[in-house]
Each structure stands twice: as C-alpha cells, then as structure tokens.
Amino acid sequence: MDEELRIIISGGGTGGHIFPAISIANAIKGKRPGTKILFVGAEGRMEMQRVPAAGYEIKGLPICGFDRKNMLKNILVLYRIWKSQLIAKNIIRKFRPMAAVGVGGYASGPTLNKCAAMGIPCLIQEQNSYAGVTNKLLAKKATKICVAYEGMERFFPAEKIIMTGNPVRQALLETTTNKEDAIKSFGLDPSKKTILIVGGSLGARTVNESVMQHLDLIETSGVQFIWQTGKYYHNEIKERLKSHKDMPMLKVTDFISDMGAAYTAADLVISRAGASSISEFCLIGKPVILVPSPNVAEDHQTKNVMALVNKDAALYVKDAEAADVVIKLAIDTVKNEDKLKSLSTNIKKLALPDSADIIADEVIKMATARH
Numbered sequence: 335m336d337e338e339l340r341i342i343i344s345g346g347g348t349g350g351h352i353f354p355a356i357s358i359a360n361a362i363k364g365k366r367p368g369t370k371i372l373f374v375g376a377e378g379r380m381e382m383q384r385v386p387a388a389g390y391e392i393k394g395l396p397i398c399g400f401d402r403k404n405m406l407k408n409i410l411v412l413y414r415i416w417k418s419q420l421i422a423k424n425i426i427r428k429f430r431p432m433a434a435v436g437v438g439g440y441a442s443g444p445t446l447n448k449c450a451a452m453g454i455p456c457l458i459q460e461q462n463s464y465a466g467v468t469n470k471l472l473a474k475k476a477t478k479i480c481v482a483y484e485g486m487e488r489f490f491p492a493e494k495i496i497m498t499g500n501p502v503r504q505a506l507l508e509t510t511t512n513k514e515d516a517i518k519s520f521g522l523d524p525s526k527k528t529i530l531i532v533g534g535s536l537g538a539r540t541v542n543e544s545v546m547q548h549l550d551l552i553e554t555s556g557v558q559f560i561w562q563t564g565k566y567y568h569n570e571i572k573e574r575l576k577s578h579k580d581m582p583m584l585k586v587t588d589f590i591s592d593m594g595a596a597y598t599a600a601d602l603v604i605s606r607a608g609a610s611s612i613s614e615f616c617l618i619g620k621p622v623i624l625v626p627s628p629n630v631a632e633d634h635q636t637k638n639v640m641a642l643v644n645k646d647a648a649l650y651v652k653d654a655e656a657a658d659v660v661i662k663l664a665i666d667t668v669k670n671e672d673k674l675k676s677l678s679t680n681i682k683k684l685a686l687p688d689s690a691d692i693i694a695d696e697v698i699k700m701a702t703a704r705h
C-alpha cells in the first residue's frame with residue numbers, strides 16, 4: 335500500500351491563484367487518495383471560503399500586503415508578517431508536510447519560506463507571463479517551478495522550470511450538463527444566443543460599466559446575457575438597475591460557482607484576461623472577447639492577450655475603449671457563426687492539457703523522494 339502523504343498548499347487572494355491550487359489538490363488526491371492536504375491562506379481573503387467549499391481544510395494567516403500610500407500602516411504590516419511566520423511555523427510543525435506547493439499570493443510567502451527553512455521541498459506554480467513578487471522571492475528556495483508561458487527564465491532559474499500550463503478545475507472541464515440545461519439553470523431561454531460577461535474572479539468596473547451604458551442595446555439585441563458583476567460591485571449595480579425596467583434577458587450575479595455550466599451555456603464570453611481564465615478558454619475552445627485589466631503588474635494581462643490575438647484566437651478590446659464598443663462587438667460576433675467557429679478552433683490549439691496531473695506527479699515525487 336502507498337505511504338500516506340502530507341502536503342501543504344499555500345497562496346490565494348484571487349480566484350486566479352486559488353482555483354489552480356484546488357485543481358492540483360484534486361489531482362494529487364486522484365493519484366494518491368490517502369494523501370492529507372492542508373491549505374494555508376490569508377485571513378479574510380477569498381480562499382477562506384472557496385477552499386472549504388471545494389472540500390479541503392484551510393488555516394488562515396493574518397498576512398496582508400504593503401500599503402504604498404500610507405507608510406505608517408506598514409508597521410502593522412511588518413507585525414502581521416512576523417506573526418504569520420510564527421503561525422506558519424506552528425502549522426508546519428504540527429502537520430509535518432512532506433512537500434509544499436505555493437501558488438502565489440500573500441500567504442505562500444511565509445508558509446513556503448518556513449517550509450524551505452525546515453528542509454521541506456517546495457514547488458511553486460506561476461500562472462502568468464509576468465512573475466508575481468512572492469513567487470520571485472521564493473524561486474531561490476524552490477525545488478521546481480511550474481510555469482504556463484515561454485520566457486520565464488527571466489524571472490526564475492532555468493534548470494528549475496517545467497512548462498506545465500495552468501491547472502484548471504476538473505469539474506469545469508468534465509461538466510456533464512448539456513447546453514439546454516445549462517442555459518435553463520440560469521433562468522434563460524435555450525433557443526437564444528447567450529453571452530457570458532465575467533470580470534475575473536473579483537469582477538471588473540470597466541466591464542460592468544460597459545454593460546450599464548448599453549442596457550437599451552442589450553434589450554433589443556435578441557441575445558441574452560449572464561453577467562457576473564463581482565462581489566464588490568454587486569449591490570451598487572443592483573441599486574442602479576432598479577431605475578431601469580425589468581430585463582429578463584440579463585441575468586445578474588455577483589459570482590458564478592458553476593463556471594462549467596456558465597461556459598456551456600455561453601456561445602461567446604466577454605472577459606478580463608487573467609491567466610487562469612485564459613487557460614480555461616483554451617481548454618474548452620470558447621470564443622472570447624478579452625478586455626485586459628490595465629491595473630496589474632507590468633500590464634501582464636495585455637501580454638497574455640497578445641499571445642492569443644497574434645494567432646487569431648481571441649478578439650481584443652482595450653480597457654479604455656470597452657465601455658463604448660465591447661457590447662456591440664459581442665452582439666455582432668455572437669450572430670456570426672463562421673467567426674465563432676474560427677475563434678473556437680484557433681483558441682483550442684493553444685491549450686496545454688493535463689497541467690494538474692503533471693504538477694501532481696512532481697509534488698508526489700518530491701514528497702516521496704525524501705522519505
């Protein structure tokens with residue numbers, strides 16, 4: 335019988351970090367069902383809900399990021415980092431992991447630092463074409479670094495890099511719901527074209543404004559919409575929609591738990607260009623209009639987009655132009671079967687499948703090598 339493994343997975347902050355982490359956990363469990371997996375996240379962040387919802391235990395650290403505007407607040411941040419390191423050390427002592435996985439985000443810093451210091455092998459997974467701060471700092475201590483884009487040697491030691499792509503939640507790829515049921519599950523009409531609008535895991539103001547400014551066009555388009563506003567914007571949007579007449583063709587939600595159903599329902603997606611979302615579009619071959627966020631490090635979402643646009647695999651609208659053009663473009667595109675077909679075929683060619691399995695194999699190898 336296989337030895338029971340104990341693995342720590344740490345990181346989070348946004349869905350783009352959390353969902354790859356959950357996929358890696360599921361793949362490890364699939365290969366070694368007896369494995370004990372413990373997540374370590376940041377208190378108050380999205381992982382504290384999403385990880386238990388996926389069936390895993392999570393411990394929270396009181397960590398947060400530095401405040402670039404208020405230097406005084408950073409004294410508290412330093413204290414929180416110190417405290418997080420102590421808590422991380424206790425968690426590790428108690429759980430005795432055989433390997434640790436870091437997916438980026440605040441919590442993975444203290445957790446993987448402590449693991450590395452205690453001689454536990456560490457793997458990091460970088461989702462983007464531009465490496466995050468925490469992963470860059472952890473790279474020296476990591477045994478393996480799994481990436482999804484070419485050219486990551488500019489951030490990480492080349493000999494540690496493995497090109498795996500981004501792990502995508504298995505349930506999302508293996509959804510058994512058919513299109514008709516998927517559309518009905520959102521209370522919409524299966525005979526109509528459907529556009530899904532998502533602003534990444536947290537929602538996006540620009541994407542939301544694009545919708546708000548074109549409610550009349552949406553109403554007369556003959557097309558229906560599933561619109562994820564993001565948790566922060568949801569109440570404000572609901573309030574503003576009250577002054578508009580009922581719109582049965584526009585389903586508004588703060589967050590979509592079953593993205594498999596949402597993708598199945600949609601003929602076309604309007605989306606931010608986060609790395610995990612893009613990996614999902616590639617794997618399921620979904621036609622998409624991407625509106626990259628200009629508010630991310632090194633404008634990495636635009637770089638993510640250009641890799642697709644150069645291969646005619648996605649349509650691209652700049653953030654500054656989105657409010658004017660993206661809804662009209664989406665309505666025109668969803669009525670053009672040839673365009674939808676070619677976008678789907680081209681984006682599918684860019685998929686990197688089996689990412690979670692490849693990473694899980696590496697983690698299991700690392701965990702078993704030292705015992």
Ligand SMILES: CC(=O)N[C@H]1[C@@H](OP(=O)(O)OP(=O)(O)OC[C@H]2O[C@@H](n3ccc(=O)[nH]c3=O)[C@H](O)[C@@H]2O)O[C@H](CO)[C@@H](O)[C@@H]1O
Binds near residue numbers: 461532533589593614
């Ligand atoms: C503002 C910001 O910091 N964005 C970053 C963040 O984005 P963000 O967290 O938005 O990440 P991604 O777009 O990569 O992934 C979003 C994930 O959330 C899921 N989802 C989304 C909406 C929803 O209602 N339900 C749901 O389950 C998607 O299916 C996907 O799995 O992490 C990404 C990956 O490191 C980065 O590329 C982004 O630049």
